[in-house]
Amino acid sequence: MINIRDLHHNYKDYDGKVVTIGGWVRSIRDSKTFGFMVVNDGTFFEPVQVVYADKLDNFETICKLNVGAAVIVTGQVKVTPEMKQPFEIHADEVVIEGESTPDYPLQKKRHSFEYLRTISHLRPRTNTFQAVFRVRSLTAYAIHKFFQERDFVYVHTPLITGSDCEGAGEMFQVTTMDLSNVPTKDGKVDYSQDFFGKPTNLTVSGQLNGETYAMAFKNIYTFGPTFRAENSNTTRHAAEFWMIEPEIAFADLTDDMMLAESMLKYVISYVLEHAPEEMAFFNQFVDKGLIERLEHVVNSDFGRITYTDAITELEKHNDEFDYKVYWGCDLQTEHERYLTEKIFKRPVFVTDYPKEIKAFYMKLNEDGKTVAAMDCLVPGIGEIIGGSQREDDYEVLKNRMAECGLKEEDYEFYLDLRKYGSARHAGFGLGFERCVMYLTGMGNIRDVIPFPRTVGNCDL
Amino acid sequence: MINIRDLHHNYKDYDGKVVTIGGWVRSIRDSKTFGFMVVNDGTFFEPVQVVYADKLDNFETICKLNVGAAVIVTGQVKVTPEMKQPFEIHADEVVIEGESTPDYPLQKKRHSFEYLRTISHLRPRTNTFQAVFRVRSLTAYAIHKFFQERDFVYVHTPLITGSDCEGAGEMFQVTTMDLSNVPTKDGKVDYSQDFFGKPTNLTVSGQLNGETYAMAFKNIYTFGPTFRAENSNTTRHAAEFWMIEPEIAFADLTDDMMLAESMLKYVISYVLEHAPEEMAFFNQFVDKGLIERLEHVVNSDFGRITYTDAITELEKHNDEFDYKVYWGCDLQTEHERYLTEKIFKRPVFVTDYPKEIKAFYMKLNEDGKTVAAMDCLVPGIGEIIGGSQREDDYEVLKNRMAECGLKEEDYEFYLDLRKYGSARHAGFGLGFERCVMYLTGMGNIRDVIPFPRTVGNCDL
Secondary structure, three states, X not given: OOOHHHHHHOHHHHOOOEEEEEEEEEEEEEOOOEEEEEEEOOOOOOOEEEEEEOOOOOHHHHHOOOXXXXXXXXXXXXXXXXXXXXXXXXXXXXXXXXXXXXXOOOOOOOOOHHHHXXXXXXXXXXXXXXXXXXXHHHHHHHHHHHHHHOOOEEOOOOOEEOOOOOOHHHOOEEEOOOHHHXXXXXXXXXXXXXOOOOOEEEOOOOHHHHHHHHHHHOEEEEEEEEEOOOOOOOOOOOOEEEEEEEEEEOOOHHHHHHHHHHHHHHHHHHHHHHOHHHHHHHHHHHOOOHHHHHHHHHHOOOEEEEHHHHHHHHHXXXXXXXXXXXXOOOOOHHHHHHHHHHHOOOOEEXXXXXXXXXXXXEOEOOOOOEEEEEEEXXXXXXXXXXXXXXXXXXXXXXXXXXXXXXXXXXXXXXXXXXXXXXXXXXXXXEEHHHHHHHHHXXXXXXXXXXXXXXXXEOOO | OOOHHHHHHOHHHHOOOEEEEEEEEEEEEEOOOEEEEEEEOOOOOOOEEEEEEOOOOOHHHHHOOOOOOEEEEEEEEEEOOOOOOOEEEEEEEEEEEEOOOOOOOOOOOOOOHHHHHOOOOOHHHOHHHHHHHHHHHHHHHHHHHHHHHOOOEEOOOOOEEOOOOOOHHHOOEEEOOOHHHOOXXXXXXXXXXXXXXXXXXXXXXXXXXXXXXXXXXXXEEEEEEEEOOOXXXXXXXXXXXXXXXXXXXXXXXHHHHHHHHHHHHHHHHHHHHHOHHHHHHHHXXXXXXXXXXXXXXXXXXXXXXXXXXXXXXXXXXXXXXOOOOOOOOOOOHHHHHHHHHHHOOOOEEEEEEEHHHOOOOEOEOOOOOEEEEEEEEEOOOEEEEEEEEEOOOHHHHHHHHHHOOOOHHHHHHHHHHHHOOOOOEXXXXXXXXXXXXXXXXXXXXXXXXXXXXXXXXOOO
16 A cells, blocks of 8 residues: 555656555545545645556445545556646445444535534545644654754653642642542641642643753753643633753853754754645635745844834834833734834844743843843744743752742752853753644644643543 | 764864864873873764873963863864874863862762662762663653654653552652641532642643544654652662653554554664763673673574563473462563563563453453463563553443443543544553663663652652
C-alpha cells in the first residue's frame, strides 16, 4: 500500500503503474457504466480521484457507498495533464473496508467550526482540520528540531507539582481522596492521606524547574502541557495547553531575544516549506494575507524598544485606544498591535518593563524600577512570546521574594541556584497553541487543539 | 562564547586560538604559581582543563574558589597530545560569575543515587545524570524524528479527561472545588460546581483519542505524559511518566510489529551515534555489556511466537520459575526474560494472547479465544512494548464491551469510528522511561525522570 502523499509527490514516476491505496471516500458519483470517487487517506492535503467501471464485480455495491466509507483501491495510475487533478487511478479492484451511512455527519458541504467542535472525533477528517493538525504536528517538530540542532537538552518538567508558586487560585488540584468523604484532622483537610501526602496541583509553568537544568546543561528547553483553571471563556484561552520554555545560561536578555527571533523564523520557514498546500489553503479560505505576513516576519529584523520609550510613543495616540496608556500600565492587545503593526510594521521586542507588572524572578535593572523582561509582539496577534533575564543575585532575589510575599522555604531549591555557581541566565515562554493560531490564521484556540478543554467543556 | 561540545569536536582547529567558555568548576587545585581547574558547561560529557597562573590579577581569588562555582574563562587552546586530555585552555582571564560554598552538596566523590534523589535540582550536574538526561533528550528526539520522517502526524491527546475508561480507581482526580467544603446535592458530590461541570481525571492513555486521529490521518503518534495513581513503590513505576502511542490505519498486527521493530532499532542507533561518550560511560560504570546488548538488538531480526506456543515452550522449564505457567496465565517478567534471553537470545514478539488477560479493544481472532495482541520482549528487561490490532467490527466491539461491563454511552465516539468508514488499524504503547532505562542501563525509574513523582513523593 502506498501513501497518497508519495503518489502526489511522484505521480509521474507512477504513470502506468499499478498501485494500492487505502483511504476514505470524500465524494462519490456514478453514471450507468462508471463512476468517480474522491479518496483521501490523510497523509496529504489533496485527495485522489478514482475511476471505477462496471467491469468490477462489485460495481453496484460501490455505487451505493456513502461518503465516509473506507476503501482499498488497486489500480493503474494515469497522468491527466488535461484535467484539474494531475492524475487519476483507474480501479482494477475496490475492496470495501468499512461502510458509512447516509447520516454520516460530514457531508460534502461547508460545516461551521462551532458544529465541528461538537464532533471532535470526526472533524480531523475535514479539509480545514486536516490542515490545522498537520501544521500543528509540523510546528511541534520544527521546535524540537531547532533546539536539538543547537544541542539544547529537552527536559520533561513535572506536571503534578507540590508547589503553588504562582496564583494558586487558578490551579487545578490533583487528588486521590474520596471527594464525597474528604478525610479531615483538627477540622482541616488531612492531606497526609492523599497520594503524595500533601496538596498537589497541575503545573502552570515548567520554568523554575527548567532553570535548575539550565544551570547544569547550559541550554535546555521544555515542551509540555501546562494548565490554568481560569474561569474565562475567550477565543484565546484554554484550560490545558502546551508551552515551550527554553532557558539559557551564561546568557542575558539580548541573547534571549536573539534566540526567540531565530526560533520564530525557523519555525515559520519550516512550516511554509513542509506544508505548502495547507498554508495555501489557510491563505485562501481562513486568513487572506497570511503567507505574506509570515514571509515578512521571516525577512524582517525584529525591532527593539524599551517599555518606557514605547509608552512615550503610544501616549501620542491615546485618543485611538480604548484603554489609555501611562507609564506603569500593562500593555493591552490594542497597544501591542499598534506598536508592531503601525509603528514598527514588523515584529518588535518591548523590553525593560516596570517591576510591579512582572514576575518576581525577573532580573532587576540598575535603575531599580524596571526588570530585564521582554515581550515579542507580532503583527496580527500582539504578544506571542514573553521572557526575561532571571535574577541571579541571591540577596536581590530574596528581597524581591519578600516584597512579593513569597515564602523562602518554598523556594529553597531556586535560591540554591544562586548560592552554588550562580550564572546570568535567561529564558522565555511560547504558548504553543498561540503559535499554531499565528501560523494558520485560525481565530479560536478550540480549533487548534485536538480535544480542547475549557471551562465547562471536557468532552472525549 | 563557545560551547565545550564544539571545542571537543574541533579542538585541533582551535589550537593556538583564543576562546571564551562559561561553565561550572568540577575540581580545582593549585600550587604556588599556577593552578588547574576542570570546567564543565553541560553541553558535552567531557569537561575542559583550564590552566591559570599568577600572572592573572585575581589569581588568589581563583585559588580560593569552591567546587560548583561558575566561571567565564578566556584563554588560548593548547593541544596536548602527550596528556590524558586532548587539549587545555591557558587562561588569560577568569571572570567569576557566581561563587560556591565549601558545603556545596556535590563534592568530587561518588554520591549514592539515593542521596542524589534528595537534591534533584543539583543532581543533573553530576556525570551520571548529565549522561542520563542527555540520553533522555536524544531518545525523545529520535522518536519524533523516526515518526516525522515517515510522515506520521504528532497528536496531542488530552491530559484531563472526562472518561474513566480503564480502572478509575487508579486515576488522579482533577478538581477546582474547595476540598475543605466540597459542594453536595442530594447527599452526593455536586460536580456541576466543578470546573468542567463533571468529574475529571488525569489520563492513563491517549490511545482511544489517538485512534480517532488515525482514522483521519492514517498514521499518527502521541507522545505525552500519562498518570497512574497506583500505590506501588517499585523501581519500575512512577505516578507520572511519558508514553509514545503510534496508531496506524489500513494496517494489521504484522504491520504493527514491523513498525515497533523499526522504531526500536532506529532509536537505539540514533542514541549510540549521538551520545557515544555517554553510552561508553554507562557501559563502564552502570551496566557492563550494555552496548553489546543494544548493538545485538539493532542487528537482530526480532523473533515471533504465539502466546500458545510460548506457553508450550515455557512449560518445559516450569521447575525454573517462581510462578508456573499455564495456558491463560499472564506472563511474568521471569517468563518474558526466559523467552527472549534463553530461548530466542534476541528480541521477540509474543502474539495472540487469551482475550481474558487483554483489553476490550483488541481485535478478536477467528478462534474466538485469543486477540491480535503483541508484546515485544527484549533481553535484560522483558516487555518494552505492548500493542494490538484494534477491534474494527462494530458488533463484535459492542459485544466485547458488554462482556467487560463497559457502558456504550461512554464510548459513543469510539463506536462511531466503527460506524463511519471503519478500517483495520493497529498501534502500540512504549513507556518512555522504560525505554530510557533500557538504553542507559539505569535500574530505577526515579533516576531517569528529572523530578520523579511516586507515592508520597512530589518534591520540587
